[in-house]
Amino acid sequence: xxxxxxxxxxxxxxxxLSGLFLVTFLIIHLSINLLLLVPxxxxxxxxxxxxxxxxxxxxxLQPVLALGFIVHIVYAAIITLQNNKARGSAKYASGNNTKxxxxxxxxxxxxxxxxxxxxxxHLVDYWIPLQITHGAESITIDGVQMHNAYALVNAAFSEAWxxxxxxxxxxxxxxxxxxxxxSAFQTLGLSNSIWRCRWTVAGIAFAWIVGLGFAAIAxxxxxxxx
Amino acid sequence: xxxxxxxTLKVWRQNGPKEKGRFETYKLETVSTDSSFLEMMxxxxxxxxxxxxxxxxxxxxxxxxICGMCSLYINGRPHGPDDDVTxxxxxxxxxxxxxxxxxxxxxxxxxxxxxxxxxNRNAFDTIIASGGYTSISTGGVxxxxxxxxxxxxxxxxxxxxxxxxxxxxxATCKNxxxxxxxxxxxxxxxxxxxxQVEAARRAKNMVAKMDELGFGNxxxxxxxxxxxPKGVSISNIARLNREFLKAKLAD
Numbered sequence: 138x139x140x141x142x143x144x145x146x147x148x149x150x151x152x153x154l155s156g157l158f159l160v161t162f163l164i165i166h167l168s169i170n171l172l173l174l175v176p177x178x179x180x181x182x183x184x185x186x187x188x189x190x191x192x193x194x195x196x197x198l199q200p201v202l203a204l205g206f207i208v209h210i211v212y213a214a215i216i217t218l219q220n221n222k223a224r225g226s227a228k229y230a231s232g233n234n235t236k237x238x239x240x241x242x243x244x245x246x247x248x249x250x251x252x253x254x255x256x257x258x259h260l261v262d263y264w265i266p267l268q269i270t271h272g273a274e275s276i277t278i279d280g281v282q283m284h285n286a287y288a289l290v291n292a293a294f295s296e297a298w299x300x301x302x303x304x305x306x307x308x309x310x311x312x313x314x315x316x317x318x319x320s321a322f323q324t325l326g327l328s329n330s331i332w333r334c335r336w337t338v339a340g341i342a343f344a345w346i347v348g349l350g351f352a353a354i355a356x357x358x359x360x361x362x363x
Numbered sequence: 364x365x366x367x368x369x370x371t372l373k374v375w376r377q378n379g380p381k382e383k384g385r386f387e388t389y390k391l392e393t394v395s396t397d398s399s400f401l402e403m404m405x406x407x408x409x410x411x412x413x414x415x416x417x418x419x420x421x422x423x424x425x426x427x428x429i430c431g432m433c434s435l436y437i438n439g440r441p442h443g444p445d446d447d448v449t450x451x452x453x454x455x456x457x458x459x460x461x462x463x464x465x466x467x468x469x470x471x472x473x474x475x476x477x478x479x480x481x482x483n484r485n486a487f488d489t490i491i492a493s494g495g496y497t498s499i500s501t502g503g504v505x506x507x508x509x510x511x512x513x514x515x516x517x518x519x520x521x522x523x524x525x526x527x528x529x530x531x532x533x534a535t536c537k538n539x540x541x542x543x544x545x546x547x548x549x550x551x552x553x554x555x556x557x558x559q560v561e562a563a564r565r566a567k568n569m570v571a572k573m574d575e576l577g578f579g580n581x582x583x584x585x586x587x588x589x590x591x592p593k594g595v596s597i598s599n600i601a602r603l604n605r606e607f608l609k610a611k612l613a614d
Contacts, residue, residue, distance in 0.1 A: 141611045144570055145540075145580040146604055216580045223539030223579030225472040230373075230386065231465035234439030235535050235586045242584040243537055320583040323597070326605025330598045 146324075148212055153324035155209040156317050160343075162202055163310075167350050173358060179287025180278055186286035190268055210253060217246045241316040251309030258302070262293060294358035303355040311348025315341050366396040368460040372407060374419055375467045377476050380483075384476065386465075396456040400443060401426060401433060403455055420479040426451040428592065431527030434534070435480055436467040441531035441590045449529060449592040469534035473541065473578045486576045487528050487544060493572035494565035495548040497557050516554045523551035525593040532587035532595075538579030543587035545573050546603035547595045553606050563610035570607050 141147040169189065172182040188194070241248060266272040267284050276285040293299050318340025322328050328336060370391045377384030391410065394403050401423050408418035424432035433450040437443035443453045458464060466480065474482040512520075526547035533541050549566050552558030558565070581600060588597045 140571075141608075144607075144611075145542075145574050145578075146570055146607045147611070148580055149582075149604075150608065216582070220538035220540070220579040220582070223472050223577055224537060225470055225539060227470045227476075229436060229439065229467055229470055230375075231436065231439040231467060233535070233537075233586075234444075235589050237589050238584050238586045242582065243586075245582060316583070323583050323601050324604055326601050326603075326608055328598065328601035330596060333598060333601070 148216055149324045151208055151212050152216065153321040155205045155212070156321045158205045159209060160314075160318065160321075162205070163347050167347055170351065170354050173287070173290060173354055173362075176362075179285070179291065182287045182290075183276060183278060183283055183285060186267070187281070187283040190284075195268060206256070210249070213246055213249055239316055241312045242320070245313060245316060248309050248313040251306060252313055255303075255306035255309065258306075263289060291358060291362060294355055295363050297359065300355045300359045304352045307348045307352040307355075310351070311344045314344035314347065318343055366456075367393045368396060368455065368458065368462075370394055370403075370458065370461075371463040373463060373465045374407075374480070376419065376479055377468075378478065380475055380477055394455055396454070396458075398455050399426070399451060400435070400437070400453040400455065401451050420477075420481050422481050423451060428452045429527060431529040434469050434482065434529060434531075436469060436534055438465055441469065441534040442529075442592050447592055447594050449527070452592075469530055471530075471533045471536075471539040471578075473533060473539060473576055474530060482530075484528075484530050486578070487530065487541070489576060490541070490545060490569055490572045491528075491548065494561065494568040495552070497552060497561060499557070510556050512555060520551045520554035523547045523554070523595060523599050526551075526591075526595050527593060529592060531590045531592060533578065535586045535590040536579065536581075537584060537586065538582055539577075540581045540587075541573050541576075541578040542581035542600050542603065543591060543595055543597065545569050546597075546599035549603045549606055550599040553602060562606060563613060566603065566606040566610045570603070 142151060169182070169185045172185050173179070175181050263286070266289065267286055271284070273284040273286065273289050275282055276288075277283075294303075319328070319333065319336035322336045323333065372389045372391065373386045374389060375384055376387045389407060389411075391403070391407060394406060398406070401421075404419065404421055411418050422432050422434050424430045426433075428449045428451060431449075433442075435442070435450045437450070437453070442448060442450045444457050445453050468474075468476050468480045469482045469484075473486050474484055477483050524547070526544060528544060530544070532543035533539055536543075549569060552565065553562050583597070583600070585597055588595060
């Protein structure tokens with residue numbers, strides 16, 4: 138066990154497990170964001186956002202989530218550096234003409250960077266005012282005082298450039314997932330010639346549902362909820 | 364019907380492992396489209412020798428696609444533009460008249476250039492020596508079919524065993540990873556009863572050796588199986604991951 142994470146497959150195992158963990162986070166995140174489309178002035182969304190700020194979640198689950206992100210990003214950097222070294226300094230003058238290789242699979246690090254940029258904007262725009270500085274305005278729903286997270290999101294999505302940025306970030310995430318999802322199962326060894334097709338199809342479907350889901354919410358907010 | 368084409372070749376020349384290499388351009392006027400790529404290289408070398416120049420060094424041996432000795436990165440692909448063949452089985456009919464062909468050695472930190480187009484692939488032998496074998500008791504010849512093996516397993520083991528260790532997978536991999544090679548070698552033994560005794564040790568030792576020799580981390584791009592002249596599938600990589608993780612968890 139001691140050396141498992143020192144091996145190439147061990148490092149990939151960490152990428153796989155942290156990646157799948159982040160996938161579950163995406164599912165929860167998208168589910169809550171869908172509440173933005175309930176035409177109740179943001180009441181349900183605010184209740185859900187307030188629930189996610191409960192001490193147990195804030196101090197119990199958030200550090201685990203942060204760890205998931207950190208492991209995934211740090212190991213992505215380590216693996217990319219090692220792989221560049223293994224590729225060697227001499228490049229092919231005739232380039233690479235290998236067909237049938239998914240573009241996403243060769244650009245996971247770059248795609249990951251777009252997702253990271255997206256993540257940082259998110260933290261600054263929402264997480265800090267809602268959970269750290271508590272600079273966001275308050276609202277009382279059913280006698281409970283809470284932050285009006287909906288107003289924050291709604292205001293952000295009133296600006297076209299933010300919506301455009303959000304859509305680009307969502308697409309980056311989508312393309313990242315089209316390779317990342319099946320790849321996670323391949324790394325775990327839960328794949329063969331039959332399951333590879335199944336994981337790939339499931340992964341592509343999942344990626345587009347998540348990506349288009351996030352993007353559509355932003356666009357609908359911009360178009361119909363202002 | 365014989366057809367001749369003329370070609371411009373851009374060939375990597377490098378005098379030794381530490382020397383700086385460069386491309387040299389050669390013209391070949393009459394090359395039969397029926398000749399193989401290596402025969403075309405022979406024609407080039409004959410021309411160079413007749414001109415009093417040093418011939419191009421390249422690896423080759425059986426010239427029938429089973430030894431894994433020939434290499435060459437041709438126009439952006441290991442073993443050239445044809446699918447599922449080695450360079451020795453590549454024919455000049457795959458090229459057009461007047462075409463410029465770029466010929467390079469395998470490039471990867473794990474495969475340093477020795478001279479011109481020849482690279483050092485000893486790393487693969489070192490990986491095999493670390494576990495790619497089975498220990499057997501000597502004695503009388505065992506009965507045929509004494510150990511029943513399912514058709515499915517036998518087929519999959521045979522497919523994995525068809526790896527000839529040429530190194531095209533490493534040459535094409537953007538990560539310089541040797542996972543397809545190692546997974547093929549681990550798989551064909553892991554699928555058979557004879558390979559079970561040393562299965563855990565084999566997976567651990569061969570992966571450790573692969574990492575130690577500076578090959579990269581597999582990121583499942585699948586370029587290796589596209590370029591493999593024997594069509595070895597990356598489902599073998601999933602099996603290697605399984606075997607390795609199982610062995611490590613059992614420790």
